[in-house]
Amino acid sequence: MLERKHLQTLEGYVSGFQPTWNNDLIKLNSNENPYPPSPKIKDYFKDFNFDQLRFYPNAKSDSLRECIANIYDIDVENIFCGNGSDEIISLLFRGFFEENSSVIIPYPTYTLYETVAKIHDVNTICIDTEEDFSIDVDKILSSSKKAAGIVIVNPNAPTGILLSVEKIKFILNQFKGLVILDEAYIDFADENSSCLQLIKTYPNLIVLRTLSKSYSLCGIRLGYCFASKDIISILDKIKDSYNINTITQLLAEEGLKDRAYFNHNLEKVKSTRTRLGHELVNLGFDIYGQNANFLLCKPNNGLEAKAIYDYLAEPNIFIRYFDQPRLADKLRISIGTEKEIDILLINLHKLVREKGMSFESSV
Ligand SMILES: Cc1ncc(COP(=O)(O)O)c(C=O)c1O
Incomplete structure (x- = not known):
């Protein structure tokens, strides 16, 4: 072996x-x-300058991050782009959890978290959701004494159940480790369900988003996250040098702009x-x-x-x-x-x- x-x-x-x-x-x-995806993406290819593909992509997806910053009203330095949010999930485990540390993950949820934890030799504390699949935040917190992080997918997959902003604040007010809030599906929930703006208050919160679901763009692989500058700077240091290819950066911007x-x-x-x-x-x-x-x-x-x-x-x-x-x-x-x-x-x-x-x- x-x-x-x-x-x-x-x-x-x-x-x-x-x-x-x-x-x-x-x-x-x-x-x-x-x-x-947006018809603007198809149009974009009509005049596409293929010459630019001989250059390496912009390493930090600067223009795309500017675009995301404008849409979400978040400072560009609080944004990181990944090759799908799957890449960001891996980077978070690589950058923030020591081997043999523990991370709380409700069950059931997006199974990649468990897999990525195993890859990084991180233990998972699986907290069963209730009979109706709702997440009991007290249960999460009472198991969190020795945990380095908590993962919440919101709305959760595959249950579609949403945890309120208040309940997430309740977790954040008591837990000082890393809170990974995966909002891959949040655009399909009611308005004001997102906790995105909470990154301005809680330096240990990371909010993940993706273009894969609500923007019909899983084929280009673009995920992004919002967090404190300290967290973003670690992600910048540990990512692959050119993690987002040029075509993805350009098309993602077109897709995002077509509100x-x-x-x-x-x-x-x-x-x-x-x-x-x-x-x-x-x-x-x-x-x-x-x-x-x-x-x-x-x-x-x-x-x-x-x-x-x-x-x-x-x-x-x-x-x-x-x-x-x-x-x-x-x-x-x-x-x-x-x-x-x-x-x-x-x-x-x-x-x-x-x-x-x-x-x-x-x-
Ligand atoms: C909760 C959740 N997070 C992240 C992802 C992955 O998103 P991406 O396509 O951006 O890697 C998925 C994909 O199904 C998902 O269900």
Whole structure:
């Protein structure tokens, strides 16, 4: 064995099934945005100066950070850009947690945190969420005495449950280690749900964002985070020299600047989410948080989650099944276009009919 000892049992991050793309697929398994990115991005390529690609990219994504600073009203020195927020998560563990230190992670949550902790030989203290998947901040705090950090994904994935700004402040007022607040899905939640502006008050808070979900840009890999200048300066020191390629820096800026398109898309996704939620309830599913671009649901109609997953995969409709404690009887469905959700619902109705169950519906 040539690898480091603690990596010998590492399983690695398991992403949702990524089928080869074709137009017949309905892909609702990775929380991608069903709509294309801003048309300004396509336009941008029309006059793109390919000559510039012979130069290295701007090392700190300066222009992009300026753009982010203007949109979010945060000083540019409090912003760091990463090759997806996944890169930032790795850098945070690399830069801020000693080997054998401990980090609190609610369960369930985005599983990459657990994987990255293992890679860096950091222990995780998993705090089970409540029966309804809400996070009990008292439980988190009472386990935090020896912890170097707390991770909160808000809204949480895969539950979609949102923790209030007040509850996050409650944590920040008592815990002085690093608080990583991953707001990958916050744009799909109600306005004023974000804790972003709290970085101005709490020097131990890091807020993560990504263009992967609400901006339809997971293909260009751009995540960013907001934190105190001290934290940002450490990230700057430990990142790869040119971590964001030139094309990503330019396209990210175009995508971010098109506010009208962004807001319009958000409204479409949210409205489809409401509709899907109603339909799932009518079909006999329980649903959990409705704050992200996905719904976690549990069939309470005699159907098995895994059987539904397999049934839908047959006509190329891919949703997410997690063979994990507390999730194996549930399914996570990313919000698709209205048409994709129509097809999903038609197939769910067909399945219910085949199994001889009947539920009211408007489809
Ligand atoms: C909670 C959460 N954080 C971060 C990410 C990764 O985002 P990115 O595509 O920017 O690496 C995901 C991806 O699904 C996620 O669910």
